[in-house]
Amino acid sequence: MRALIAPGLVSLVCLAILLGLGVWQLDRKGQKEALIGRILERSRVEPPAAPPAPGTWNPDADEFRRVRVTGTLLNDRETLVHGLAAGATPGRALQGYYVLTPLRLSEGGTVLINRGFVPTELKAPANRNGGQVVGETVVTGILRGSEPRTMFVPAPDTARNEWFNRDIPGISAALGLTNALPYLVEADATPNPGGWPKGGQLRVDLPNNHLQYAFTWFGIAGCLVGVFGVFAWKRLFDAPDAV
DSSP states (O other), X not given: OGGGHHHHHHHHHHHHHHHHHHHHHHHHHHHHHHHHHHHHHHHTOSSOBOOOOTTOOOHHHHTTOEEEEEEXXXXXXXXXXXXXXXXXXXXXXXXXXXXXXXXXXTTSOEEEEEEEEEEGGXXXXXXXXXXXXXXXXXXXXXXXXXXXXXXXXXXXXXXXXXXXXXXXXXXXXXXXXXXXXXXXEEEOSOOOGGGOSBOOOOOOOOOOOHHHHHHHHHHHHHHHHHHHHHHHHHHHHOOOOOO
16 A cells, blocks of 8 residues: 555646646636637627727727728838738638738828738739729728737848738838837728739637647546556555466
């Protein structure tokens, strides 16, 4: 019996940790579901709201809100952000760029508009001249905050005006936008003249794998109980081999 005390204590500690991780994942599942619900509610609000005024932007409260803005697109100052979009064939993605264009707001200030996706062959504005909207226009879309650049994301190629992440302050500074708002608007799927860029690319589908993570931890805990049970049985009831 004494031979089981040390392994039993170690197994008990490990079991408590595994069960704790499983319960934590179930709690995270509930939090993620609540977050997804809030995002979907914000993104579908009717009618679209006005964007946050300068100095009032709160990412936790405002991101993914559906808004409508009015102004003039500064087409000569658009920026390209490398990205992928769903292709015509299921499971295949198109390689290309998201077109970010400053919009000079009618009420003052400038906001970046993600007008949508263009494939690589339409990178040059001259190849999609019909989509270069002039004059006052109205854009409906979803508010997004800035996207930090991680260690695996390349630095921007400012000489070619190409970026690899949604760096709103960096892009605004590179374009010389001194009165830019700290967020951008992801344009909805309203068709642009000429068909490009294609808006409506934002997918509110945050991954929620916490239930399977919880099952994994609980499964490992069950295996631990089984292994220790077999170990204890052998120690207590198996007769020593005859000499």
